[in-house]
Structure formats: structure tokens, C-alpha cells
Amino acid sequence: MPDFSPTELAVPGFVALVLIEMIWARRKRREAYEPKDTLTSLAFGLGSTVSGLIFGGLFLALFLWVWQFRLFDVPWTWWAFALCFVLDDLAYYWVHRFGHRVRWFWASHVNHHSSQHYNLSTALRQTWTGFLTLGFVFKLPLVLAGFHPGMIAICAGFNLVYQFWIHTEAIDRMPRWFEAVMNTPSHHRVHHATNPRYLDRNYAGVFIVWDKLFGTFEAETDDEQIRYGIVKQLGSFNLLWAVFHEWIGIAQDIRRSPWKHKLSYLLREPGWTHDGSRETSDQIREAWQTRQGRETKQVSSENPIAGGPEAA
Known part of the structure; x- marks a missing residue:
């Protein structure tokens, strides 16, 4: 197993870029940062790191166990890494899409969308409860195809590093050819928006082509100001409420609903209710x-x- 973590190596760069963006915001857009919101984002990042240390080893052990049933032996070569990176990003697209379309997954992913601000610190709002959703199953086909779990982990790390820089309003548009293929700040601002035209769009991690291929792409328009956050805003900087509010909401809906609808509150899309109240x-x-x-x-x-x- 290679002892290499792209995200850990990138942490100093993350910190430097946040400080640079803060300087930019102070001069150009003061409302981009709010102290309490930023502190909540930093706490999210810390808690997510701890959660990853606790449960990451278990998932890696499971992947290594599944790897013995692989169909092929994919070598540790540059082309294998390139192919693994593309396929891992495709897997990310689908787990991300499920994260918005199935409430059980959304209860974990909503953490990332809970800020009403959009800046580089928002990228740190990573879930503490991702292990509950079992989203790792979307990566198992890669393991069975013969990609070593260590290779998959490295590619996933680079994927996460890439996604950090797109959480900003400091960059307007990238060159047209880049916008056509890659995920960018413009595309990802759409994903974090609560405007009706933008809801549940642009799930891509690195390659925006997945959204164009599967019909979930929406371009950012200049004639409508983006509103960030979630449809029903938190209205609080309480960290524990931010982390667990959707899990609590699911439990309350299940408790109050008739038996025939209880499972639907787990498996149907966020906002669905049996009585149409949301x-x-x-x-x-x-x-x-x-x-x-x-x-x-x-x-x-x-x-x-x-x-x-x-x-x-």
C-alpha cells in the first residue's frame, strides 16, 4: 500500500488560498465571508477529518477484501492511473447525484450545501456521517475490475483536491474550451444555488461532461443572481444542528407518518412528503x-x- 495522501499534502495550499481569497473579499466583496459561517466550515472540516480517520481504514480493509475477487490485474502504470481517475470521477458523479436525489444520502451530503456563502472555506464543509450512507459501494466496480484500492484512494484524493478551487466567486469564467470539458467555479456555483432553475444540476467532480452526457447540466446565467444554501436554510451557526439536522428531520418524518410511507422518507427525494406539505x-x-x-x-x-x- 502506498503511503501517499494528496489531500494531506494539499492542506498548506488550501490554507494559503483561503487567506488570499479573504484578502480579495475584503477589497472586492465583503459579503463573501462571514466570520461565524467560516468558523463553522472550519469545524466541519476538522470533524470530517476525524471521521475519515476512524472509518476510512474500515472501508479500505473492505476494498482490499473485495479486491481478491477482481476480474483483471490492472498494473500500476501511468495509463492505469489516468483511466482510474476518469472512472473514479464517473463513480463520483453517480454517488453525488444519489446524494441529492435520495434522502438517505442527502442527510449526509446536505452538510456541504448548508452555507449561504460561497467561498473556499465552504469546500471544507464535508460530512461527518458519510459512512452511514454506504456510498462506497459505487466504487466497488472499480475494485472488481482490478484497480488496486490504493490507486483508487489516490485518484479520489486528487479528485477532492481539484474540487477545492472551484468553490469561489473570485473567478468568473475560464476559457471556453476549459468550461466545455472541466468542472469550474461557474459550473459549481450553479450546483450550490437554490434558484429554481439551478436546483440539482451540475453534479460533476472534475469533468462536467458527465452532466452533459446524462442530462443534468445547467450553465450559469448572468441575468440572475445566485442564492446559495439549501431550500430551507438552517438559520443557525450551531455546528451540531448543521451536522445532524437532516437525520433528525428524517427520524421525525418517519415517526409521524403512516407505516406505508415510512420507507419513502428514506429512499425518495428530499422534500417529498406523503401529504404534499413540502x-x-x-x-x-x-x-x-x-x-x-x-x-x-x-x-x-x-x-x-x-x-x-x-x-x-
Whole structure:
């Protein structure tokens, strides 16, 4: 097993970039940072590191056990690392997508979206409870294909390092060719937005092509200001509430619901309720699209020339 952790080596760079962004924010956008919010993000990062140390070894041991049933022997070569990195990112896309579409997964992933600010410290808001979701199963096909668990861990580390820099408003757009292939600050701002048009979009880790391939891509638009956070904002900087609030919400919904709906509160999308008292992201988007359609029709009827067909 190689004794190499990209994320640990990158920590000094993370700290330096946060300090640089703070200086930029002080001059250009003071609202980008809020002291209590930043402290909460740092505490999230610390707790996530501890959780990783406790449970990471167990997952690695499981991967090594599964590896004995591998179909092939993938060598430790540069092309194998490149292929592993791409396939690991594809696996990340799907576990991330499940993290937004299945409430059991969302209860863990919501931690990362809980800040109403978007800056490099937000990237540190990593879950403490990821081990409960068993999301590691999305990586097992790589192990069975013959990629060594150590290689997968290194690629996942580089994936996480890459995602750090895209949590910023200091960078507007990257070159067009880069935006077309890679995940960028612009694409990831969309992912962290609560605007109806942006909900549950851009799940990519490194390669935005996955979203374009699977129909979940949405480009950032300049005519609508992004609102960050979650649909129902925390309204608190209490760290423990931030970490566990969705797990508590699931327990409360299960306790209050009829037996035939209890499992749905675990496996259906966040916001789903058996009585329709809350809205899912799909319902929020559909309502927004309906309003947009009505407004467009109203403008067209008031201005036939702009409407096109009416003018003819």
C-alpha cells in the first residue's frame, strides 16, 4: 500500500488560498465571508477529518477484501492511473447525484450545501456521517475490475483536491474550451444555488461532461443572481444542528407518518412528503417554469411584435 495522501499534502495550499481569497473579499466583496459561517466550515472540516480517520481504514480493509475477487490485474502504470481517475470521477458523479436525489444520502451530503456563502472555506464543509450512507459501494466496480484500492484512494484524493478551487466567486469564467470539458467555479456555483432553475444540476467532480452526457447540466446565467444554501436554510451557526439536522428531520418524518410511507422518507427525494406539505426540487423547478411560461405569454400578448407569430 502506498503511503501517499494528496489531500494531506494539499492542506498548506488550501490554507494559503483561503487567506488570499479573504484578502480579495475584503477589497472586492465583503459579503463573501462571514466570520461565524467560516468558523463553522472550519469545524466541519476538522470533524470530517476525524471521521475519515476512524472509518476510512474500515472501508479500505473492505476494498482490499473485495479486491481478491477482481476480474483483471490492472498494473500500476501511468495509463492505469489516468483511466482510474476518469472512472473514479464517473463513480463520483453517480454517488453525488444519489446524494441529492435520495434522502438517505442527502442527510449526509446536505452538510456541504448548508452555507449561504460561497467561498473556499465552504469546500471544507464535508460530512461527518458519510459512512452511514454506504456510498462506497459505487466504487466497488472499480475494485472488481482490478484497480488496486490504493490507486483508487489516490485518484479520489486528487479528485477532492481539484474540487477545492472551484468553490469561489473570485473567478468568473475560464476559457471556453476549459468550461466545455472541466468542472469550474461557474459550473459549481450553479450546483450550490437554490434558484429554481439551478436546483440539482451540475453534479460533476472534475469533468462536467458527465452532466452533459446524462442530462443534468445547467450553465450559469448572468441575468440572475445566485442564492446559495439549501431550500430551507438552517438559520443557525450551531455546528451540531448543521451536522445532524437532516437525520433528525428524517427520524421525525418517519415517526409521524403512516407505516406505508415510512420507507419513502428514506429512499425518495428530499422534500417529498406523503401529504404534499413540502416540495421536491423537481416540483419547485416545474412551478418556476410554469410561471416563466405565463410571463412570456403575457409579454407576447402585450407586445405582438416581440411575440413573433402574432405580428405575422
